[in-house]
Amino acid sequence: xxxxxxxxxxxxxxxxxxxxxxxxxxxxxxxxxxxxxxxxxxxxxxxxxxxxxxxxxxxxxxxxxxxxxxxxxxxxxxxxxxxxxxxxxxxxxxxxxxxxxxxxxxxxxxxxxxxxxxxxxxxxxxxxxxxxxxxxxxxxxxxxxxxxxxxxxxxxxxxxxxxxxxxxxxxxxxxxxxxxxxxxxxxxxxxxxxxxxxxxxxxxxxxxxxxxxxxxxxxxxxxxxxxxxxxxxxxxxxxxxxxxxxxxxxxxxxxxxxxxxxxxxxxxxxxxxxxxxxxxxxxxxxxxxxxxxxxxxxxxxxxxxxxxxxxxxxxxxxxxxxxxxxxxxxxxxxxxxxxxxxxxxxxxxxxxxxxxxxxxxxxxxxxxxxxxxxxxxxxxxxxxxxxxxxxxxxxxxxxxxxxxxxxxxxxxxxxxxxxxxxxxxxxxxxxxxxxxxxxxxxxxxxxxxxxxxxxxxxxxxxxxxxxxxxxxxxx
Amino acid sequence: xxxxxxxxxxxxxxxxxxxxxxxxxxxxxxxxxxxxxxxxxxxxxxxxxxxxxxxxxxxxxxxxxxxxxxxxxxxxxxxxxxxxxxxxxxxxxxxxxxxxxxxxxxxxxxxxxxxxxxxxxxxxxxxxxxxxxxxxxxxxxxxxxxxxxxxxxxxxxxxxxxxxxxxxxxxxxxxxxxxxxxxxxxxxxxxxxxxxxxxxxxxxxxxxxxxxxxxxxxxxxxxxxxxxxxxxxxxxxxxxxxxxxxxxxxxxxxxxxxxxxxxxxxxxxxxxxxxxxxxxxxxxxxxxxxxxxxxxxxxxxxxxxxxxxxxxxxxxxxxxxxxxxxxxxxxxxxxxxxxxxxxxxxxxxxxxxxxxxxxxxxxxxxxxxxxxxxxxxx
Numbered sequence: 005x006x007x008x009x010x011x012x013x014x015x016x017x018x019x020x021x022x023x024x025x026x027x028x029x030x031x032x033x034x035x036x037x038x039x040x041x042x043x044x045x046x047x048x049x050x051x052x053x054x055x056x057x058x059x060x061x062x063x064x065x066x067x068x069x070x071x072x073x074x075x076x077x078x079x080x081x082x083x084x085x086x087x088x089x090x091x092x093x094x095x096x097x098x099x100x101x102x103x104x105x106x107x108x109x110x111x112x113x114x115x116x117x118x119x120x121x122x123x124x125x126x127x128x129x130x131x132x133x134x135x136x137x138x139x140x141x142x143x144x145x146x147x148x149x150x151x152x153x154x155x156x157x158x159x160x161x162x163x164x165x166x167x168x169x170x171x172x173x174x175x176x177x178x179x180x181x182x183x184x185x186x187x188x189x190x191x192x193x194x195x196x197x198x199x200x201x202x203x204x205x206x207x208x209x210x211x212x213x214x215x216x217x218x219x220x221x222x223x224x225x226x227x228x229x230x231x232x233x234x235x236x237x238x239x240x241x242x243x244x245x246x247x248x249x250x251x252x253x254x255x256x257x258x259x260x261x262x263x264x265x266x267x268x269x270x271x272x273x274x275x276x277x278x279x280x281x282x283x284x285x286x287x288x289x290x291x292x293x294x295x296x297x298x299x300x301x302x303x304x305x306x307x308x309x310x311x312x313x314x315x316x317x318x319x320x321x322x323x324x325x326x327x328x329x330x331x332x333x334x335x336x337x338x339x340x341x342x343x344x345x346x347x348x349x350x351x352x353x354x355x356x357x358x359x360x361x362x363x364x365x366x367x368x369x370x371x372x373x374x375x376x377x378x379x380x381x382x383x384x385x386x387x388x389x390x391x392x393x394x395x396x397x398x399x400x401x402x403x404x405x406x407x408x409x410x411x412x413x414x415x416x417x418x419x420x421x422x423x424x425x426x427x428x429x430x431x432x433x434x435x436x437x438x439x440x441x442x443x444x445x446x447x448x449x450x451x452x453x454x455x456x457x458x459x460x461x462x463x464x465x466x467x468x469x470x471x472x473x474x475x476x477x478x479x
Numbered sequence: 480x481x482x483x484x485x486x487x488x489x490x491x492x493x494x495x496x497x498x499x500x501x502x503x504x505x506x507x508x509x510x511x512x513x514x515x516x517x518x519x520x521x522x523x524x525x526x527x528x529x530x531x532x533x534x535x536x537x538x539x540x541x542x543x544x545x546x547x548x549x550x551x552x553x554x555x556x557x558x559x560x561x562x563x564x565x566x567x568x569x570x571x572x573x574x575x576x577x578x579x580x581x582x583x584x585x586x587x588x589x590x591x592x593x594x595x596x597x598x599x600x601x602x603x604x605x606x607x608x609x610x611x612x613x614x615x616x617x618x619x620x621x622x623x624x625x626x627x628x629x630x631x632x633x634x635x636x637x638x639x640x641x642x643x644x645x646x647x648x649x650x651x652x653x654x655x656x657x658x659x660x661x662x663x664x665x666x667x668x669x670x671x672x673x674x675x676x677x678x679x680x681x682x683x684x685x686x687x688x689x690x691x692x693x694x695x696x697x698x699x700x701x702x703x704x705x706x707x708x709x710x711x712x713x714x715x716x717x718x719x720x721x722x723x724x725x726x727x728x729x730x731x732x733x734x735x736x737x738x739x740x741x742x743x744x745x746x747x748x749x750x751x752x753x754x755x756x757x758x759x760x761x762x763x764x765x766x767x768x769x770x771x772x773x774x775x776x777x778x779x780x781x782x783x784x785x786x787x788x789x790x791x792x793x794x795x796x797x798x799x800x801x802x803x804x805x806x807x808x809x810x811x812x813x814x815x816x817x818x819x820x821x822x823x824x825x826x827x828x829x830x831x832x833x834x835x836x837x838x839x840x841x842x843x844x845x846x847x848x849x850x851x852x853x854x855x856x857x
Contacts, residue, residue, distance in 0.1 A: 045594055182594060186747040187585045190592075191724040209514030216508030223506035287504055294506045302512040310515075325584055325592065325599070327625035334518070341515045362511040395622055397576040406622075408597050 006453035009286070010446055012226035016290075017442040020218035021298070023143040023157075025435055027215050028305035030136040031208035034168070035312035037129035038200040041175045042319035044126065045182055045193060046411055130172060137164055140211070157214045160207045167204045171196050190323065197320060201313065201334070216302070223294070226445075227287045235283070235456070239276035242463065243269065253471060264470015268463035275459035279452045286448040293441030301434035303363035307342060308427045310359055311378075314338045315420055318385055322414055325407070326392060339382075346386060348379035370430055377423035384417045547651035550774050550849030552661040553801055555808035559613055566802030567795075568782065569614065572641055578614055580607040581626040581634045581643035581778075585720035587743040588827040589646050592625075599623050602739075602827045603644040606663060606777070606811075609819065610642070613810045627718050629694030632656050635780035642807070643778040646737055648696045658800055659776035660807045661847020662839040663815070666773040667756070668697050669738040671726065671745065674752040678733065681754075682761040685709035687732035690722035696773065697735045704762050720744070726751070737773045742831040774839070777807055808847055815840035 047069075057065065140161060148159035174196035181189030246269045253262050317335035321328035336346065343351050343358015350361050357365070360378070364371045388410045395406040562573065572578055582603055583590040590601040608618035626634050631643045635657050646666070649659045670689065672678035678687075681704055689711040691698040701713040714731060716722050722734040723744045734741065741753050756768060763770065783796040814820045815838040824835040840846040 181747070184747070185593065185595065187587050187591045187720050187743075188723045188727070188747055190585065191718075191721050195724065206517075213508065213514060216513070220505050220507045223504055227504040290506075291504050294504070298506055299509050299512075302508055306512040306514075325623060325625035327584075327627060327630075337515070337518055343511070356510045359511040362509065395577060405597075411597065 006449060006456070009226050009228075009283075009449045010453065012222050013286070013290070013442060013446040013449060016219060016222045016226060017439060017446070019143065020215055020222045021438065021442070023140060024212065024215035024219055024302070025305075026136055026140045026143050027208060027211040028302070028309070030133060030140060030164075031205065031212060031309045032305070032312060033129055033133035033136055034200060034204055034208060035309050035316070037126060037133060037171070038197055039312050039316040039319065040124075040126040040129055041171075041178070041193065041196055042316045042323070043415070044175070044179060045190065045323055046319070046415060126175065130168065133168060137161060137168070144215075155210060157211055160210045160214075164204065164207050167199065167207070171199050171204060174199065193323075194320070197316060201316075205309075205313075219298070223290060226449075227290055235276070235279055235452075238456070239272055239279075242272050242460065243276075246272065246463070246467065249467065249471060262470045264466045264468070264473065266470075268466035268470070271459055271463045271466065275455050279455055282448045282452045282455075286445045289441055289445040289448065293438050293445065297434045297438035297441060300363060300366040301431060301438055303359050303366060304427055304431045304434065306359040307363050308424065308431065310338050310341050311420075311424065311427070314342070318414065322388070322411060344378070344382070346382065348382040348386075367430065370426070374423065374426055374430075377419045377426065381417065381419035381423060384413060384419060388413055547654065548849035549649045549651050549654070550662050550776075550843070550847065550851070552659055552776065552808060552847040552849070553804045554847070555661075555812045556805045557809075559806070559809055565806060566799050568799040568803040569806060572614060577620050577622040578607065578611040578642070579622045579624065579640045580611075581624050581631060581640040581645055582607065583628070583645040583718070584625040585718050586646050586740045587747075588831055589739055589743070590644075591743075600827075602664070602823050603646065605823050605827075606814070607642070607644045609814055610644075610777070610807055610810050613806070627694075628692040629717070631694075631778060635778060638780065641780060645778075646740060646773075646775055647778050648737075648773040649776040650696060653778070656781070658779040658781055658804050660779065660804060660811055662774040662776055662843070662849075663811050663820075664739070664775040665836075665839050665842065666737040666739045666775055668700055668735060668771040668773055669741050669756075670754045670758060671723075671734040671736075671741040671751050672732065672754060673726070674750055676732075679754065680758045680761050681711065684711040684733055686712065688712045688714045688730075689733045689735050690714050690716055690725050690731040691735050692719045692722065693717055695719075695736060697737070700770065701735050704759075723747070739828070739832065742828075746831060777811070779804055779807065812840055812846065814838075815846075 144157055144161075146156075146158045148156060148162045150159055153159065174192050178189045178192035178196060181187075181192060183189075246265055250262060250265045250269070253265065314335055317331045317338065321331035321335060324331060339346060340351065341358055343361030345351055351358060353361075360374075364374060367374070391406055392410055563570070565573075582599060582601075584592040584599060586601070586603075588601055589603045590599065592598075593600050604623070607621055607623075611621045612618040614620070624634070624640055626640075626643065626645055628645075631645055631647055632653065634640050635643055643657075647653075648666075649662065653659070670681065670684070672684075678684060686709055689701050691701060691713060693715040695715075698713050698715055701711055704710065711733070713735075716725055719734065719736045719740050722731065722736070725731045726734050727748065734744065738753070745751055745753050756771070759768065759771065779800065781796075782800055783793045785793075785796075788796065814823075820838045821835060824838075828835065842851055843849065844852055
C-alpha cells in the first residue's frame with residue numbers, strides 16, 4: 005500500500021506531470037516558431053528602415069539584425085539569445101539548451117557557447133521544439149502501435165517528428181522567395197502557418213490532454229482511500245488481538261495491567277494515529293499542490309501558447325493588407341480562449357472561462373502586472389487595426405505612411421514580449437513549487453512505510469515480553 | 480463494562496478518522512487549460528480546394544450578345560470637371576480623403592507587395608494612383624486593400640472599396656453586380672507548365688490537374704475547353720499565386736490564368752514555361768480564340784441596387800455612378816492617348832511580356848463602345 009502511494013506520488017512528479025510540463029513547453033516552442041516565421045516577412049524593414057539614417061546608424065542596424073531573425077547563417081560572433089527587432093518582437097525567447105522541467109531561460113542558457121547559438125529566433129524556437137520532443141521521448145518512453153492506438157502519445161510524437169521538418173522546409177522556401185522578392189513567398193508562409201495551426205499543434209494538444217489525464221489518474225492512485233482502509237484493518241486487527249490477549253492474561257492471572265501488552269497497545273495506537281495523520285497530510289499536501297501550483301501552472305501554460313498563436317495571427321493579418329479575414333477570425337477565436345475581447349476587457353463569465361482569465365483568478369498577486377502588459381498589447385493592436393481600416397486624413401503636404409507605421413508600431417511594441425516573459429517566470433515558479441510539494445508529499449508516505457513495520461516489531465516485542473513474563477510466573 | 484465502552488469508543492474514533500481520509504483526490508486538467516475545440520469550418524484557413532468543387536461560382540466566359548458587350552462602357556467625360564462639380568459619388572470620396580482601392584498583391588507585375596519598400600506596386604496600382612491624382616491632385620491619396628479574386632465583387636458590394644483595379648476581366652455576368660470602366664488592358668488566358676515536361680499543348684494536359692484562382696474566368700474556360708472524358712481537370716486555389724505554389728509542389732500540373740500574371744510567375748521560377756496561343760490549336764481554331772480574351776476593366780461599386788432605396792434615390796445614385804464611371808473613363812482615355820499608359824507598360828510589363836501592342840483605346844474606334852477594330856483584340 006505504502007509502496008503504491010509512494011510510487012504514484014513519484015509518478016506524478018517524474019512521469020505524468022513532468023511529461024505534461026514538457027508537452028506544454030513543446031507546444032509553446034512550436035507556437036513561438038510559428039510567430040517568428042510569420043514575422044520573417046517584415047525582417048527586411050529592419051535592414052532598410054524607411055526613415056533616414058546615417059551610414060553609421062545603418063551599420064549599427066545591420067549588426068543588430070545579425071543577432072535577430074533575418075540572417076540564417078552561422079554568425080558565431082553574435083551574442084546568444086534573442087535580440088530586438090522583428091524576431092524578438094514576435095515573442096521569442098531563445099531557449100538554447102533548456103533542459104527538461106525548465107521553462108524560463110536561465111543564466112547558464114544565455115551564456116551557452118556562441119558556436120552553438122542558433123543563428124536566429126526561428127532557429128532557436130525550432131531547436132527548442134526538437135530538443136523538447138527528445139526530452140518528451142525520455143519522459144514518456146514507448147513505441148507507437150499505430151494499428152491499435154493511433155492516438156497514443158507515442159504515435160503523436162512520431163507524427164511531430166515528421167511534421168516539424170516539413171514546417172522548417174516551408175519556412176525556408178518562404179524565406180528564399182521573400183528574399184528574391186517573389187510573391188509566392190507569402191503563400192509558403194501561409195502554408196507553414198496552416199500546417200502548424202491545423203496539424204502540428206493538434207498533436208501537441210493531444211499530448212497535453214493525454215498527460216493531463218495521466219496526472220489525474222496518478223493523483224487518484226496516490227490519494228486512494230485503500231491505503232487508509234488497509235492501515236485501519238491492519239492496526240485495528242492488531243489492536244483487537246492485543247485487547248484479546250490482555251483479557252486472556254487477566255483471566256489467567258487476575259492482573260489487570262500487563263505492562264508489555266499495554267506498551268504494545270500504546271505503540272500501535274500512537275503509530276496508527278500518526279500514520280493516518282501522515283497519510284492525511286500527504287493527501288492534503290497533494291491537494292494544496294494541485295490548487296496552489298498545478299492549476300495555475302497549467303492555466304499559465306495554456307495562456308502562453310494561446311498568446312503566441314494570437315501573435316502569429318496578428319502578424320499574418322498585418323501581412324494581408326486588409327485581406328486577413330482568416331487571420332482575424334483566428335485571432336478572435338484564440339482571444340476567446342484566453343477569456344478576453346479585442347478591446348482588452350475580460351469576456352463575460354458564462355460557461356468555461358478563458359485560460360488567462362482563469363489564471364489571473366488563481367494569481368491575484370500577479371494579476372495587475374500581467375493584465376497591464378496584456379491589455380496594452382491589445383490596445384496597440386487595436387490602434388493599428390483602426391489606422392489600417394480608417395487611415396488618418398492627410399494634413400499638409402505629407403500623407404501618412406499608414407502601413408509602414410502599422411508594421412513599425414506592431415513590431416516595436418514591447419508589451420507582448422514583457423507579457424510572455426512574465427508568464428514564463430510565473431510558470432517556472434509554479435512548476436518548482438509543484439515539484440517541491442510532491443517531494444514533501446512523497447516523504448510523508450515514506451515515513452508511514454518506515455513507521456508501520458517498526459511499530460509492529462516493537463509491539464510484537466512488547467507482547468512477547470509481557471505474556472512471556474506472566475507465563476513464566478504462572479507456569 | 481467501562482473497559483468495553485472505552486474500547487468501542489477508540490475503535491469508532493479510528494473508523495471516523497479513516498472514513499474521513501478515504502476519499503481520493505483527483506487532479507483533472509482545468510477546463511480552460513484544455514486545448515481549444517477545433518475551429519468551425521467557416522473560420523478554417525484557406526485550404527486547397529478539391530477538383531470536384533468549384534467554390535464560389537466562376538463567372539461564365541462572355542460571348543457578346545445583342546444586349547451585352549462585355550467591353551462596353553459609358554463614354555468618357557469630355558474633360559475632367561473641377562472639384563465640387565463632379566457628382567455626389569466623387570464628392571463623397573473627396574470628403575473621405577482617400578480613394579479606397581481593392582488590388583491584388585500576388586499578381587506581379589500588375590499588383591504585388593514589395594516587402595523591401597513596403598509599397599504595393601504594379602500596373603494596376605499605378606492606374607489606381609492616376610485616378611487618385613485626377614481626384615485629389617495627388618497620386619498618394621489611395622488606401623489600398625488586398626483582395627482575392629473570388630472576393631472582388633463582394634468587396635465593392637460591402638462598401639469596403641470605391642473601385643477595384645485587380646486584373647478583373649469584364650464579363651456580362653459581372654456587369655450585373657458592378658459597374659465597369661472601359662478596357663484598360665487586353666489580356667488573354669494562357670497556361671504555365673513545367674518546362675521540358677512534355678506539355679506543349681492543351682491536349683497534352685488531358686486528365687491532368689490545371690489550377691486557376693477561385694472565382695476566375697480561367698477556371699470555367701479550362702472546364703469548357705475539351706469535350707469528352709480526356710479533358711484537363713480544373714482545380715482551384717484561393718489565388719493565382721497559390722496555384723504557382725501548388726505547381727512548384729507538384730500538386731497540380733499546370734496553372735491557367737491571364738498571360739500577364741503567368742508571365743510574372745515565370746520570372747519567379749525558371750523551371751516553368753508559358754505556353755503561347757498555339758497551345759490551343761488542338762481545341763480552339765484561331766477564329767475562336769476570342770474566347771481566351773481577358774479584357775481588364777476598373778470595377779466600380781454600384782450604389783443604385785440597395786433594396787432599401789426608393790426609386791428616385793436609386794435613380795439619383797445611378798446617375799452618380801454613371802458620372803463616376805465617365806470620370807474614370809476620362810482618366811483612362813487620357814492615359815491611353817497620352818504617354819502614360821506606355822510609360823507604365825514599359826516600367827512593369829516590357830521586361831515580362833515584350834513590346835507593347837496598341838493600348839485598348841486604339842483597338843476600339845470609339846472606345847469604350849466595346850467594338851473592336853478588325854485588328855483589335857488578341
